[in-house]
Amino acid sequence: MVLDTNNPTDPTHATEHALPPDVVRAAHDFAQRVQQAFTREFTFLLVGRTGVGKSSTINQLIGQDIAPVGDFEPTTISVEEYRLPIENVKFVVYDTPGLCDDLPEKGNDEEYIRRIKNKIKTVDCMLYVTMLHDKRVRSDEIYGIDLITKTFGQHIWKNSVIVFTFADYIRPDVFHRTLSERTRLIREVIGKSVPIDIVNRIPAVAVDNSNPATPDGTRWIDELYTTVVERVSRDGYVQYMIATAPEIIMPVSSHQSGSTRIYGSGGGSYVSGSAPLYMQKKPTPEQIARITTRQSEFGVPTDPKPRETFFQIVADKVSRTAESISAAVQKGWQTVKGWFNVR
């Protein structure tokens, strides 16, 4: 919302009076998170054996080819870093070739843990990638899972998703059983060093890097996207949503009176020139409900009327502080202006 300076009454305050002070505070905090979306780095961590489809999975989730899909065998345990902006939000993807590959270097865990901790400070979401058609969780994976817990601590699993690749190898009639059995067994290995209440909440998504749907007919990209949203860190949630689905995170109606149209669909001047990620996805109403459920963590009211007011405060706060956003994020701001359709 843009302030009309000719208007003697400040509409913001009128709006704020309609909500209890703690909700107003929450709205201000939320607005701050929206702004921080353009300065903070959002971090994905990819873990899994070489050749299981880590790169293909992240490329499809993000909608860009960021990680090279290679055929090479890792010769050493290393940390690869890929940086990219999505709608001017800074994303960093860390890949960890060798982590689950049980290399000869094994035994020198301390050194590896030190090296990886040195490079990766925080993780907003970890994707643990493994093949759905594997018949066993073998020694290399057991070792890798243990090393993840040792390196990042058990809490890393709270922001993790198990991704099962090559779903097309599984017959439709045994698909659900295979998925639940494989999930149970991977969780069992994680559970060797992580409390059960954390382990039992780790979701699993089956993906198929050559087909849009898994054998049970699920559009897996929507399911993976939704599950990632449910699992990203608290600090990363608003940021991730701003980058990928602003309309869902900031559902202020597009038909308000006056000049304010917030997150109007399709009308934005997206800097990257391509459609934002959420437009390439078609989450079901059930999935959208799951995505928005997390808003309550930030004090967003659920009733329609206070909810609308809440987001008006957020939108207003964001546009009013536009000038104070540093030059470094000017480009990012352009995008926001596109979304907000400020005139």
Added chain:
Amino acid sequence: MRTFLLLGQTGVGKSSFVNATFGVDLAETREFEACTKVVEHYARTTAFGDICLVDTPGLSEDNSDLDRRYLNMVRTKLTSYKGYVSLYLTPLNETRLRSSERSALQSVTNELGHGIWRRSWLIMTFGACIRADKLERAIDARTRQIADYIGQICCPRSGFSGFHSIGVVDNVVVDWAEECVPIAEFLSTA
């Protein structure tokens, strides 16, 4: 009686291979968890002669200590098999020579001796998982990966110069490829 020693990682289908060869459920199999914990013999008369298959616990189930224990069990019985052929089983639907496979090959070589490869066959399982047009390439790649690795870890004098025979099977799907023969018939060429 031809005797075959089945070796390979857990879950590659050693026990299923027994059942597929004889066409009866003799060996206990489990789809997602290791179940063969001891060395078992399955001897049967088939249309292609008498065959004895020695099923062994799968490798890479947990750590290399367990592998060593399992292979010790195998080694104590080796002398009782006259002129056996070792069959190394590996899944054809793997994309790489993963580290658990390398460590399994290493353990077999260390614990059973380099000579274990002298008269060895390579059996690739899950054949039906590979599309027909990709089959030949997959077989070539897999064979090379395994043979090259054994070549690396064995001393040249051990006499490993590639597998004596190579077979591709699917333990579940019958007649999955053109020109399929019964497994027992293939084994009778030993």
